[in-house]
Amino acid sequence: MSETLAVSDRPRGPLSRLTSRDALLVGVLVAILLVASIALPRFASPVTVGYLLLNAVPVLLIALPMTLIIITGEIDLSVASIVGLSTSTIGTLTLQGWDFGPAVLVAVLVGMVAGAVNGALIAFVGLPSLAVTIGTLALYRGLTLVFIGDNSVSSSQYPGEFSTFINQKLGTTGIPVVILVVALIIGIFAVVLHFTPFGRGLYALGYSTEAATFVGINVALSKFWLYVASGVTCGIVGIFWALYYSARSDSATGLELTVIAAVLLGGISIFGGRGTIVGAISGVLVISSINYALRLQRVPDVVLIIITGSLLIVSVVGPSVFDAVKQRQYSRRVRRSIPRD
Numbered sequence: 001m002s003e004t005l006a007v008s009d010r011p012r013g014p015l016s017r018l019t020s021r022d023a024l025l026v027g028v029l030v031a032i033l034l035v036a037s038i039a040l041p042r043f044a045s046p047v048t049v050g051y052l053l054l055n056a057v058p059v060l061l062i063a064l065p066m067t068l069i070i071i072t073g074e075i076d077l078s079v080a081s082i083v084g085l086s087t088s089t090i091g092t093l094t095l096q097g098w099d100f101g102p103a104v105l106v107a108v109l110v111g112m113v114a115g116a117v118n119g120a121l122i123a124f125v126g127l128p129s130l131a132v133t134i135g136t137l138a139l140y141r142g143l144t145l146v147f148i149g150d151n152s153v154s155s156s157q158y159p160g161e162f163s164t165f166i167n168q169k170l171g172t173t174g175i176p177v178v179i180l181v182v183a184l185i186i187g188i189f190a191v192v193l194h195f196t197p198f199g200r201g202l203y204a205l206g207y208s209t210e211a212a213t214f215v216g217i218n219v220a221l222s223k224f225w226l227y228v229a230s231g232v233t234c235g236i237v238g239i240f241w242a243l244y245y246s247a248r249s250d251s252a253t254g255l256e257l258t259v260i261a262a263v264l265l266g267g268i269s270i271f272g273g274r275g276t277i278v279g280a281i282s283g284v285l286v287i288s289s290i291n292y293a294l295r296l297q298r299v300p301d302v303v304l305i306i307i308t309g310s311l312l313i314v315s316v317v318g319p320s321v322f323d324a325v326k327q328r329q330y331s332r333r334v335r336r337s338i339p340r341d
Helices: 002-008 020-039 046-071 079-095 100-124 129-148 160-167 178-195 197-207 209-214 219-244 255-265 277-296 301-337
Strands: none
Touching (some): 020 277, 046 079, 046 178, 079 129, 079 219, 079 255, 100 219, 178 219, 197 209
16 A cells, blocks of 8 residues: 555656546547548538637637636636627727727737736735636626727728738648647647646645645746736737627627636646646537537537536536545545455
């Protein structure tokens, strides 16, 4: 028994966090793609690849900072509202005659400030992240309505070269060029989480705030910068949303549900301390593939919402049940290994 404990207590390297659950989820993703390709002739085509990946971009990007935040035991429910606020900022400034470049910079700045407000209230004031981000979810959505009102700014009202870039593909593959930018951002978050002291500190923070403080981690600053990063990422998504969809007061409404469901499905523990970027990305692609395949079958959006909600419940309840079963089996083995008089 002491040998078992000694093995389990060894330090874990960055790559060791790539768990069997990640591999299982990647396998599930491949299976979904194969089944959809066989069952739906239109699914296995460059056009489908392009639409699937472009529609997944907002969730992919927001899932990155959300993963880090949930690993620390916190949450951000205001991400969709920040995206809407940034998108409406671009739309409103465009209607007022601003050039696209300055409007984009202001939109990212708005996202950063919104994230910083969340971070300051949670990290420095000490308020619960759930309560804070529910409040700012409503606040930022209200500001979005104030900014843009009933106006709708379509992608055609922005400079053509930017919209062309969003829709440009890599040869005949159907893969959007913008995915290269997304891949770069994914790489940055992966390196930060898995290969830096800051990332390792986030896992420690998720396990125990007191222990993290004891080993020298600045808990408040770590949480604050995570929410700032979330705000900046939402600002970038706001730019994409304006160029690919449109700028309206209801832009990105409900997106937070899909993001959180995807992240939890990817194996990130809602209780903190566990998760990988690979798992989060796999979870996003699983949900995006299922939703897109069902849309090709003209399944109503309300059914897609029900499916997403169901996956969210399974993602939260499933690991808890699995851990309880493992703990029970472990306790049985321990009791059997104890010598009886």
